Amino acid sequence: MSDSIYDENGQFTSEYKVKVTTHPVIYHITKVIFETKKKNENINARDIYSTFFKELKNSSKSFYELQGEAFDQAELVQHGLHMINCTMYQFFPSVVQIRSLDETYLEINKNFWGYYFYLNGIDGAKQAAAEKQISVWEAAKFFANEYWKFGQSEFMETIALGYQYLLENEAKEGVKDKIRFDAIPELLERFNYSNKVILGYCYFLGLSAQSGKKGEEIEDIHARLARLPYVDINREYEELLGPLQDFSLHTIFDELVWRFNGKIEVREIQIPNSERTVSEYSFKNHGVLFTDDRTVNTLNDSEEIFTKAMERFGHQFEEKKYDATKTFKTGVCAANIRAQADAKATGLAGGFFDSYLPLIFSAANLIARENISWSGHLKIQIPLQQFLGGLNYDLGELIWAFQSSILFKNQKPRDHIEHLEMFDFMAECKSKVLEFYHRYPAKCRELAIQKNHWSVFPHLQSEVDEREAILNSIGQSLGYHYPTENLASEYILKALIIFGYFCSLCETIIFQDEGSVLQ
Numbered sequence: 001m002s003d004s005i006y007d008e009n010g011q012f013t014s015e016y017k018v019k020v021t022t023h024p025v026i027y028h029i030t031k032v033i034f035e036t037k038k039k040n041e042n043i044n045a046r047d048i049y050s051t052f053f054k055e056l057k058n059s060s061k062s063f064y065e066l067q068g069e070a071f072d073q074a075e076l077v078q079h080g081l082h083m084i085n086c087t088m089y090q091f092f093p094s095v096v097q098i099r100s101l102d103e104t105y106l107e108i109n110k111n112f113w114g115y116y117f118y119l120n121g122i123d124g125a126k127q128a129a130a131e132k133q134i135s136v137w138e139a140a141k142f143f144a145n146e147y148w149k150f151g152q153s154e155f156m157e158t159i160a161l162g163y164q165y166l167l168e169n170e171a172k173e174g175v176k177d178k179i180r181f182d183a184i185p186e187l188l189e190r191f192n193y194s195n196k197v198i199l200g201y202c203y204f205l206g207l208s209a210q211s212g213k214k215g216e217e218i219e220d221i222h223a224r225l226a227r228l229p230y231v232d233i234n235r236e237y238e239e240l241l242g243p244l245q246d247f248s249l250h251t252i253f254d255e256l257v258w259r260f261n262g263k264i265e266v267r268e269i270q271i272p273n274s275e276r277t278v279s280e281y282s283f284k285n286h287g288v289l290f291t292d293d294r295t296v297n298t299l300n301d302s303e304e305i306f307t308k309a310m311e312r313f314g315h316q317f318e319e320k321k322y323d324a325t326k327t328f329k330t331g332v333c334a335a336n337i338r339a340q341a342d343a344k345a346t347g348l349a350g351g352f353f354d355s356y357l358p359l360i361f362s363a364a365n366l367i368a369r370e371n372i373s374w375s376g377h378l379k380i381q382i383p384l385q386q387f388l389g390g391l392n393y394d395l396g397e398l399i400w401a402f403q404s405s406i407l408f409k410n411q412k413p414r415d416h417i418e419h420l421e422m423f424d425f426m427a428e429c430k431s432k433v434l435e436f437y438h439r440y441p442a443k444c445r446e447l448a449i450q451k452n453h454w455s456v457f458p459h460l461q462s463e464v465d466e467r468e469a470i471l472n473s474i475g476q477s478l479g480y481h482y483p484t485e486n487l488a489s490e491y492i493l494k495a496l497i498i499f500g501y502f503c504s505l506c507e508t509i510i511f512q513d514e515g516s517v518l519q
Contacts (some may be wrong), residue, residue, distance in 0.1 A: 207332075301479055
């Protein structure tokens with residue numbers, strides 16, 4: 001566009017401002033602002049704000065109706081969106097109570113470009129051949145990528161916001177079942193985790209919610225977020241974070257990453273007129289969780305360190321009487337604010353724990369990620385299933401079949417088994433693993449020969465009590481010891497005992513004489 005649109009001070013000329021504000025696309029929102037101002041009445045900020053965004057849809061529609069001419073008019077229209085946004089804040093200063101001027105400009109672009117793409121997506125979906133039916137959202141995304149990147153790998157910043165609109169609304173439309181977020185605290189309550197730990201974990205889920213998970217595409221992220229409680233970050237962050245000591249929360253999280261042996265590069269920011277640098281994150285031992293230098297070396301280390309961190313998080317939220325959903329939303333806001341200083345480290349730190357969560361917390365994470373329900377599982381099954389998920393598939397599948405023979409009879413739970421004293425439970429496991437072998441000898445032998453099981457467990461011998469040896473193997477390899485300190489550890493240990501007895505069976509098959517041992 002010609003430089004003649006600017007005056008000697010680099011500002012738009014009066015003539016150009018008139019041309020922009022009276023343009024058929026922009027006039028919809030120009031009219032709202034100027035006619036409301038002429039009324040000279042006490043205008044409610046939310047009313048003008050709401051009316052403005054309703055008319056913005058008509059602007060998008062007018063832009064869509066330009067068809068191919070839209071490309072030539074795009075720069076002028078973009079100038080118009082900026083001008084009218086500034087005018088709204090000049091005429092009605094109270095709208096700043098809703099959003100800042102800059103935040104509103106982002107929202108304007110998101111809605112204007114997003115709805116424009118959507119209207120073109122309707123056309124694209126209609127024109128698609130019957131054998132290649134696509135959704136309106138898919139067609140809209142194709143249109144945006146095909147025509148509005150101008151040969152570049154990325155969209156311009158304002159247009160990218162419109163593409164984000166497509167992703168978010170496609171995800172919302174595709175949500176069949178919103179996550180019942182209360183299922184997460186309910187699961188943790190089954191294992192007697194304290195309210196502080198539960199609230200802390202909900203905050204943690206919020207911190208990591210916007211980070212991509214393993215195997216997720218950007219569409220998957222938006223679909224997952226659409227199932228979780230909605231957070232309007234711009235409007236809610238002050239209410240959520242204002243009453244809290246956020247520095248303390250950040251310190252706990254940074255130390256947690258360090259104690260889980262996380263190595264995440266942080267952005268160093270140079271202080272003006274100084275040789276010093278600062279960073280948003282400080283992944284080191286701050287001494288707020290423990291006074292020593294312990295880090296995660298075993299499965300039980302992860303349980304103890306993670307639970308301690310969740311308890312420390314939860315202290316503030318319990319004190320301020322936050323519920324689980326509000327605490328989750330606080331985590332989302334906290335991560336968003338830290339991302340403004342270091343987006344890369346925020347994303348990496350948020351996704352770091354996916355592979356390292358303790359077993360029961362990992363099960364709770366699956367509720368948030370995949371809307372899984374654990375209500376039909378026995379308590380032992382929950383940590384066991386999470387543990388087996390990290391093993392060889394064939395081994396995990398057969399152990400899962402074995403656990404069913406311990407915990408169920410005729411497809412109904414044997415209710416007393418979960419509550420047996422530890423050594424009585426182990427005696428039941430030995431009896432059932434021998435019974436399982438005699439029912440499926442070929443399958444057990446085939447699996448044992450593959451040697452995917454853990455060889456640290458003892459052979460099974462009729463004249464030898466192996467229970468102490470199995471407990472010692474679990475203690476040395478995984479860090480869980482008997483007697484346990486709490487309900488969660490009790491059920492995790494029992495789950496690991498089921499695993500241990502099957503590994504002992506495999507060791508016995510390989511190294512001992514079948515006829516004299518497996519009786």
